Amino acid sequence: MLQYPNLEQALKYHFGYDQFRPGQRQIIEDALQNRDLLIVMPTGGGKSLCFQLPALLKKGLTVVVSPLIALMQDQVEALRNNNISATFLNSSLNPYKVRSREEAILNGKVKLLYVAPERLLSERFLPFLDLVKEKIGIAAFAIDEAHCVSEWGHDFRPEYRQMKSLRKRYPNIPTLALTATATDRVRTDIIQQLGLKQPSIHIASFNRQNLYYEVRSKTKSAYAELLELIRENEGSAIIYCLTRKKVDELTFKLQNDQISALSYHAGLGDEERSNNQTRFIRDDVRVMVATIAFGMGINKPDVRLVIHFDLPRNLESYYQESGRAGRDSEPSRCTLFFSFSDIKTIEWSINQKTDPQEQLISKQQLRQVIDYAEGTVCRRTIQLGYFGERFPGNCGNCDNCRYPKPLQDWTIEAMKFLSCVARCKERFGMLHIIDVLRGGKNQKITQNEHDKLSTYGIGKDRTVDEWRMLGRSLLHQGLLEQTSDGYSVLKLNALSWEVMRRQRTVSLAVPVVQKITWEEGSEKAAEAEVLLQRLRSLRKQLADEQSVPPYVIFHDSTLKLMTQVQPKTITEFGKLSGVGSHKLAQYGDKFLAEIKAYRQEQGSQEQVKSTPFLGLPSDTELFTLQLYQQGLSVAEIAQKRNIRATTIIRHLADLIEKDQAVDLNQLVPLERQQKIWQVLEAVGDISLTPIREQLGESYSYDEIRLVRGKWRRENRN
Known part of the structure; x- marks a missing residue:
């Protein structure tokens, strides 16, 4: 095995990162001392690395206990893409594959094995583990999603309770328990149930600074607001609903409004559920509408929007579900629609519980959710307080802090x-x-x-x-x-x-009734750089060739670094955060070639560009204009550039406003233009939703945006 002068070099070599996230280094040092550990670290904090890096530095096999097949496969795919020898054993494999993987383990060719708790404790598997211990050694047991062991947690699984028998069978092998959320009571329960011996306890802050939290009243215009949120935010989105029926209805409506959306709930067949999840993870579809059956262990780092269209059952679940946004630490949004009718639905399901104590706890948890939704203080103060973390408020990234009530x-x-x-x-x-x-x-x-x-x-x-x-x-x-x-x-x-x-x-x-619109703030944010879009297209192409999710190739944050730094040599490329030795060898030349081609095109454009002035189209708009003038439709341009059709519409609207050669009559029929124009004359330059409310649902946001481009141009002149 390779030896490294320090942990940072091992981190860069295997995973491509230059430095550890807060808390990771200390945890890894403790793990290398063979201590039992309890690690509570929020989603996106880098929990997995805390057992993956020690597994590579220690002798023997690290056994990772994980509750979901999808989660195992995701993590193993990502590890293999970094040239790390990892595998999983679960019910999706035939007996031949199981045997060949077990052989590879016994020959010392595997460093990390992912397995479900049921298989781990089965009569057939435990003797195999004894053999592994004897032949190559077991470095550690890592129990992921450890809150599942506690009935006080939000996702209790009885099979996790039996894990204590591992400690009796292998008393000297260290155990690492990892979870994203755990109250004091759940932490105590985890230590007791897993038989951890004087564990080193690491609790990171629960504060996810990159997430914007807001609560909106679920009024009659809630669906229109939801639609606008999806259209105004780039990237993938998850929408949670309370019932299967609501999921299916909402998916149908979104598809009718040309949003690429799929459903996920327990009522679908296994194959359909699995296919829908894969399509979402691989960016073939943008929106997943789901019950809470979806999402535990979904390792998709670039979800930009999580909407709870119905009230969650408790604050821990809400923190966990909303926390699926922005796992890559990029700015993301969490919106909760609140209505009193949801309370009745949840109360009904609580009353179906037979245990009076369970009912009591569920009712208290529901009250805490209502308190959060109706709260007027900083959202983070309430959320973090639930986990026993004091937060002074004024986070600057929630609706109550950005738009404080008097x-x-x-x-x-x-x-x-x-x-x-x-x-x-x-x-x-x-x-x-x-x-x-x-x-x-x-x-x-x-x-x-x-x-x-x-x-x-x-x-x-x-x-x-x-x-x-x-x-x-x-x-x-x-x-x-x-x-x-x-x-x-x-x-x-x-x-x-x-x-x-x-x-x-x-x-x-004291709350005041106000409509907060994001129209102006999001216009600029939605403008993506041409180079970034080209790198995303290349990433998607490579991912499809390998049948893996795009983020397995590189995370968004690494692509953004490429666009900022624009490395010219393979050495410069290798210095980027997120580029490890294996990915440098596998993808470096391809991405460098794309960056070089972009720079050459820019150079030729610079020669013909006049001095910049206010209102000059951006590079990305010019690229859209070029394709539009070749006779391509909006859908064809979007497909060719691998960006959303609504972004192309925004480009065209801005090009119209900047007096470029775009024929509005080809895009919006004249009589509809006139109607939209009349409303704009009456209400002025405001956000799209109220304009559409005036016009009615037969008018699309795209039409309004395009006409508004011309209206702005004429009113400025």
Whole structure:
């Protein structure tokens, strides 16, 4: 095996990265000391590397336990593309393939073996493991998605409970437990259930800084907003719905609106589900509409948009599902549509549970989701607080921070609320406290003689919703605590007493009704560089030839580096982050040739270009114009350039605005142009959605955008 002067060189050689992400180096050093580890690291934080690199540096086989076939195959494909000897054993293989892979393992030709928990603990497989231990040695067991071991986690799997028997059979082989999400209770459960011995515990921050979080009301125009979000954001998108029926309906509507979308839910056959997932991962289709049956272990790093069109069941699931956006650390968006009808649907399914304790926990989890959706403080403060991480707020990357609601002083009301909690001896939940404050006359109040308290009826001037908003805000700001046993009893803390003694003021963000549009901000962002699009086309072509997802060749972030640096030699190319020794040899020349061809074309264009002036078409627009003038349709240009048709429409609209030779009459019938023109004259230069609402659904966003290009040009002149 190759020896390296330091871990950074091993990282660059095998994976192409110049430096470790926060926390990775310390974890890898601990793993090389053969310690048991519990690693809690958010999606996109680089968990896999924490067991993959030590596996390459240690003697013997590292066995990775993974719950899903898709996840195993994804990781093995990516490792093999880095020339790392990895394999998997699962039910998708025939007996011959299983035998040949087992032979390769026993001959020491494999460093990482991925296997499901059921197979690992089977009567046939354990004796094989004993043989592996004897012949080549077992370096470590890595238990991925370790939260599955805990019934307090969001995806409990009973088969994970039996994993403790591994420790009894192999007491001296180190175990690494890895998960993206785990509350205190789940972490304790993982250590106990897997029998970890004095583990080194690494908990990274749960803060995913690259994700923009927002909550929107699910009004009648929700579908139009969803459509606009998909059209205005580049890249892949996942849309989560509560029911299979909703998934199928939404997929059908999107397909009718020319969005390449597929469904994923438990009602589809195995083959159809698997095909749909593969097409999504390989960028053959852009949008996946799914129930939560989809996504665990989906290793697609370039999802740019995750939309929850229905309410999630708990905050942990929401964090996990929304966290499938931007795993490559590039800016991505997470939108949640919130409506009270979703609450009824979830409550119905909770009431189907037979265990009263399970019902209680599920109801508390649902309340936490509603608190998040209706919260007016920083979204990250609420999310991270759920995992026990304090976050000061003002993240600058959520709707509540970017578009803050006006603050009001609610100190007096907070004093009344907290005093009532104290008078009720910290034994009741929020609704009871509100009932006492508002002078309620129910049985619970009279039985406990709370109608005789000094705080009884002192809050009649505020509505139930206002008191609830205050209660939630006190919890989110850490000025009040709540038990997590399903009963949600309110408890005072040191800060509560500071408020009651007038040593601390309380401000409340009061929601105002406003429509936030992203039209202007996204116009510029959607403009992709010509070179980047060409490199993406080359990547897709190479990926299709090898039948692998495009990101296995190179991540988006590496392609963006190529466009920024534009390396001229193979040595320069090899220095880029994400280019390891094997990928340099395999793909370096091809990508360098594409960059060189682009630069030569640019050089010839520079000779004929006049001095730049305001309104000159960009390179990408000129490329579109050239193809358009050759007589190609919008769809043909999009296909040839391997970018979305809506991006081509945007180019053409901008070209029209910049007075280039694009015939609008060929693109939009004259009578429709006139109708759109009339609305633009009436409402002015605003975002597309309200214009379309005025015109009706028979008008497309593309038509409006094209006409608006001409309208802007004429109004500027």
